[in-house]
Amino acid sequence: xxxxxxxxxxxxxxxxxxxxxxxxxxxxxxxxxxxxxxxxxxxxxxxxxxxxxxxxxxxxxxxxxxxxxxxxxxxxxxxxxxxxxxxxxxxxxxxxxxxxxxxxxxxxxxxxxxxxxxxxxxxxxxxxxxxxxxxxxxxxxxxxxxxxxxxxxxxxxxxxxxxxxxxxxxxxxxxxxxxxxxxxxxxxxxxxxxxxxxxxxxxxxxxxxxxxxxxxxxxxxxxxxxxxxxxxxxxxxxxxxxxxxxxxxxxxxxxxxxxxxxxxxxxxxxxxxxxxxxxxxxxxxxxxxxxxxxxxxxxxxxxxxxxxxxxxxxxxxxx
Amino acid sequence: xxxxxxxxxxxxxxxxxxxxxxxxxxxxxxxxxxxxxxxxxxxxxxxxxxxxxxxxxxxxxxxxxxxxxxxxxxxxxxxxxxxxxxxxxxxxxxxxxxxxxxxxxxxxxxxxxxxxxxxxxxxxxxxxxxxxxxxxxxxxxxxxxxxxxxxxxxxxxxxxxxxxxxxxxxxxxxxxxxxxxxxxxxxxxxxxxxxxxxxxxxxxxxxxxxxxxxxxxxxxxxxxxxxxxxxxxxxxxxxxxxxxxxxxxxxxxxxxxxxxxxxxxxxxxxxxxxxxxxxxxxxxxxxxxxxxxxxxxxxxxxxxxxxxxxxxxxxxxxxxxxxxxxxxxxxxxxxxxxxxxxxxxxxxxxxxxxxxxxxxxxxxxxxxxxxxxxxxxxxxxxxxxxxxxxxxxxxxxxxxxxxxxxxxxxxxxxxxxxxxxxxxxxxxxxxxxxxxxxxxxxxxxxxxxxxxxxxxxxxxxxxxxxxxxxxxxxxxxxxxxxxxxxxxxxxxxxxxxxxxxxxxxxxxxxxxxxxxxxxxxxxxxxxxxxxxxxxxxxxxxxxxxxxxxxxxxxxxxxxxxxxxxxxxxxxxxxxxxxxxxxxxxxxxxxxxxxxxxxxxxxxxxxxxxxxxxxxxxxxx
Numbered sequence: 001x002x003x004x005x006x007x008x009x010x011x012x013x014x015x016x017x018x019x020x021x022x023x024x025x026x027x028x029x030x031x032x033x034x035x036x037x038x039x040x041x042x043x044x045x046x047x048x049x050x051x052x053x054x055x056x057x058x059x060x061x062x063x064x065x066x067x068x069x070x071x072x073x074x075x076x077x078x079x080x081x082x083x084x085x086x087x088x089x090x091x092x093x094x095x096x097x098x099x100x101x102x103x104x105x106x107x108x109x110x111x112x113x114x115x116x117x118x119x120x121x122x123x124x125x126x127x128x129x130x131x132x133x134x135x136x137x138x139x140x141x142x143x144x145x146x147x148x149x150x151x152x153x154x155x156x157x158x159x160x161x162x163x164x165x166x167x168x169x170x171x172x173x174x175x176x177x178x179x180x181x182x183x184x185x186x187x188x189x190x191x192x193x194x195x196x197x198x199x200x201x202x203x204x205x206x207x208x209x210x211x212x213x214x215x216x217x218x219x220x221x222x223x224x225x226x227x228x229x230x231x232x233x234x235x236x237x238x239x240x241x242x243x244x245x246x247x248x249x250x251x252x253x254x255x256x257x258x259x260x261x262x263x264x265x266x267x268x269x270x271x272x273x274x275x276x277x278x279x280x281x282x283x284x285x286x287x288x289x290x291x292x293x294x295x296x297x298x299x300x301x302x303x304x305x306x307x308x309x310x311x312x313x314x315x316x317x318x319x
Numbered sequence: 320x321x322x323x324x325x326x327x328x329x330x331x332x333x334x335x336x337x338x339x340x341x342x343x344x345x346x347x348x349x350x351x352x353x354x355x356x357x358x359x360x361x362x363x364x365x366x367x368x369x370x371x372x373x374x375x376x377x378x379x380x381x382x383x384x385x386x387x388x389x390x391x392x393x394x395x396x397x398x399x400x401x402x403x404x405x406x407x408x409x410x411x412x413x414x415x416x417x418x419x420x421x422x423x424x425x426x427x428x429x430x431x432x433x434x435x436x437x438x439x440x441x442x443x444x445x446x447x448x449x450x451x452x453x454x455x456x457x458x459x460x461x462x463x464x465x466x467x468x469x470x471x472x473x474x475x476x477x478x479x480x481x482x483x484x485x486x487x488x489x490x491x492x493x494x495x496x497x498x499x500x501x502x503x504x505x506x507x508x509x510x511x512x513x514x515x516x517x518x519x520x521x522x523x524x525x526x527x528x529x530x531x532x533x534x535x536x537x538x539x540x541x542x543x544x545x546x547x548x549x550x551x552x553x554x555x556x557x558x559x560x561x562x563x564x565x566x567x568x569x570x571x572x573x574x575x576x577x578x579x580x581x582x583x584x585x586x587x588x589x590x591x592x593x594x595x596x597x598x599x600x601x602x603x604x605x606x607x608x609x610x611x612x613x614x615x616x617x618x619x620x621x622x623x624x625x626x627x628x629x630x631x632x633x634x635x636x637x638x639x640x641x642x643x644x645x646x647x648x649x650x651x652x653x654x655x656x657x658x659x660x661x662x663x664x665x666x667x668x669x670x671x672x673x674x675x676x677x678x679x680x681x682x683x684x685x686x687x688x689x690x691x692x693x694x695x696x697x698x699x700x701x702x703x704x705x706x707x708x709x710x711x712x713x714x715x716x717x718x719x720x721x722x723x724x725x726x727x728x729x730x731x732x733x734x735x736x737x738x739x740x741x742x743x744x745x746x747x748x749x750x751x752x753x754x755x756x757x758x759x760x761x762x763x764x765x766x767x768x769x770x771x772x773x774x775x776x777x778x779x780x781x782x783x784x785x786x787x788x789x790x791x792x793x794x795x796x797x798x799x800x801x802x803x804x805x806x807x808x809x810x811x812x813x814x815x816x817x818x819x820x821x822x823x824x825x826x827x828x829x830x831x832x833x834x835x836x837x838x839x840x841x842x843x844x845x846x847x848x849x850x851x852x853x854x855x856x857x858x859x860x861x862x863x864x865x866x867x868x869x870x871x872x873x874x875x876x877x878x879x880x881x882x883x884x885x886x887x888x889x890x891x892x893x894x895x896x897x898x899x900x901x902x903x904x905x906x907x908x909x910x911x912x913x914x915x916x917x918x919x920x921x922x923x924x925x926x927x928x929x930x931x932x933x934x935x936x937x938x939x
């Protein structure tokens with residue numbers, strides 16, 4: 001982390017890990033015989049699990065003059081307008097609600113639109129390293145202990161922000177990652193209310209068409225979890241998930257936890273059972289990196305721990 | 320998620336996956352007609368196409384709430400909601416449609432709760448409701464708690480719950496597909512019929528023609544017409560432009576709601592609650608100017624009144640510059656929240672407090688906050704009837720477009736009139752979206768025979784679009800080769816979009832006149848349209864080529880801008896959100912009518928439907 005006076009203008013180099021996919025050769029991947037290419041082990045071997053796309057990879061520098069308080073997204077939009085319209089990155093609402101723009105900034109998964117230049121720009125020089133000789137890449141935002149004061153640097157010190165696609169997912173182009181695996185995992189855990197259908201009854205005892213009742217305290221048990229925007233920051237931060245081990249992932253588990261804690265939901269046992277597989281709660285190693293940059297302030301690691309305990313208790317009862 | 324393989328034919332394609340599109344999908348799949356078809360072993364082919372992954376839709380940014388006369392706090396009546404909606408719309412509301420909106424609102428909100436929306440709650444467990452500007456009891460007598468909410472995240476809650484229910488119902492999505500053409504053919508009598516769509520799969524860069532008997536446009540608004548907007552970058556008026564390009568009309572497109580308190584040049588909304596809690600607007604001289612414009616109401620006057628007052632101060636030279644850009648234009652005024660104190664700001668206005676700190680780098684407890692009206696909602700759009708069916712207006716009558724439907728902000732069922740009441744937009748999208756879904760199901764159940772030859776026009780349109788996109792890609796500079804036309808190489812869709820936003824802001828934001836409108840129209844014809852024609856991509860790789868999409872988006876914006884300017888110029892009065900400095904009063908004698916304008920820019924007038932509430936002066 002770095003700090004700087006809010007009103008400063010900074011000249012910053014955005015160092016973008018770029019990738020352009022090779023055009024698909026017609027007739028190769030699709031349109032062949034639906035039977036011929038099938039391997040007996042299910043699926044087409046050539047399109048293997050890694051799902052790696054071929055193409056050209058390179059690093060490209062863009063220098064922009066930015067306000068210390070600008071977001072990194074503002075800088076990239078200026079690059080698109082003024083320097084390179086071909087640079088690809090997802091963005092939509094621009095204020096941390098839509099969840100489109102999760103990328104790795106200086107190696108740390110976070111949202112482009114909530115990341116400020118002054119928090120992420122750092123001196124671009126080989127001398128810059130901490131006491132152990134490592135370049136600090138993953139300092140949490142709230143740790144100002146090791147913060148570098150940009151105002152204290154020599155005025156012409158070059159500054160850089162490194163950008164790459166969200167880790168843990170296949171890169172499709174430049175900063176665009178394929179997050180379908182996350183959405184598939186969310187879908188697998190039935191992310192929808194399975195209501196108990198307890199409707200309010202009238203004085204005469206008749207069922208009436210009213211809302212399911214829920215006390216504010218009951219709402220409070222899952223309200224924060226329901227704010228998840230499925231941006232994938234926690235997934236990219238998780239060494240188990242992004243490391244390629246089989247794990248349904250923190251985002252899918254948060255979605256499941258949201259319904260586990262909803263007093264209206266009737267599928268409590270089924271949801272726990274769904275998390276009992278080897279890629280479920282058992283795969284979480286409680287590293288808690290997932291909590292560091294959640295844009296909605298969910299303590300993902302702690303929530304997962306709570307759910308793991310529920311799953312373990314349910315398992316114990318089964319035995 | 321995208322379909323592995325396209326079907327040769329779809330019974331219905333829904334374009335857009337926000338509140339309206341997802342409601343239409345659910346309305347269809349949960350209808351009796353659909354159940355009956357399933358029971359007979361018939362499985363209609365339905366596809367939802369959206370240019371974003373559905374959870375990214377702009378519905379997710381809605382903050383305030385959704386209005387319904389549930390009466391959970393005090394007694395309420397849907398007739399009062401109806402009256403407030405009509406008055407809010409400055410009597411340009413079709414009253415029969417607004418009656419549907421108000422009467423079916425409670426059912427709609429309960430339905431959303433059953434779908435999982437985490438509404439804020441009362442102690443007795445019922446859905447909590449809050450006060451909202453313009454919502455009253457007993458026909459304007461006193462404010463009423465009518466707006467159901469989920470803290471300040473109602474849109475997020477509704478979007479996610481609807482998507483979750485679509486997962487349950489196994490709705491098929493084609494995500495990050497961009498619709499480039501709507502294919503409508505005309506019979507010998509001139510009657511229009513939808514045949515399908517041309518779409519660009521942005522992942523592969525491939526163009527597909529989709530044969531469809533029914534199409535729903537649910538693509539959202541066009542806030543990106545203006546530089547300062549609360550809308551996401553994707554609100555480029557696509558559905559409206561598709562309708563125009565297909566030879567159809569837009570209704571009341573001159574009415575755009577500007578929210579008075581956008582955070583300076585970001586356009587991000589600072590909730591109305593900021594003024595409700597005691598925030599005051601100050602001009603460059605430190606004067607509390609709203610007392611001068613709206614005595615008795617001050618800072619809490621109606622949205623359009625406050626927006627106009629701010630612009631009048633700016634026009635009179637009493638604006639201030641955004642502190643972030645001290646040498647820039649003095650087109651903001653101050654929002655003074657200092658008197659509230661840090662504790663009140665944190666407890667009562669947490670989102671406002673955080674937004675100002677995060678996006679302006681200012682401390683609202685100590686600093687003045689620069690604000691500026693921000694383009695928020697397009698009241699007008701593709702004209703539809705009560706069941707979502709799109710129609711054309713000619714010779715004084717409505718003529719339905721066979722198989723074409725629309726819902727949500729891109730449509731105009733005319734419940735918002737000249738100015739939308741707060742908390743009515745999610746209601747419109749969910750309620751009329753669901754109705755549209757149901758009427759789709761009934762239509763699908765009726766029609767069985769598919770004549771494949773009828774879709775030839777779709778394939779032809781797809782081939783044309785494929786060539787056009789190839790040409791855009793071929794225009795990209797080669798690695799080693801000289802780019803040739805230096806001028807075309809220097810321009811790009813993003814810059815053009817920014818220039819259009821600046822132009823529209825000068826000409827039509829909050830206030831306009833014949834002179835500003837015609838000047839903007841001329842600038843578009845003289846400068847922006849030729850630039851749009853010359854645009855090419857800067858990379859020849861088709862996969863995930865965002866610039867190709869942006870070129871089509873800016874062309875869409877230009878088409879919508881032209882009709883908006885034409886409609887505004889034709890309306891020689893001021894009503895609701897449209898303020899003409901050259902015609903400052905409302906003129907019911909001539910303009911108690913909806914503007915209907917197509918790509919030819921010819922403006923026709925369709926009378927407003929008035930049932931119970933004759934027009935009165937709109938005073939707040």
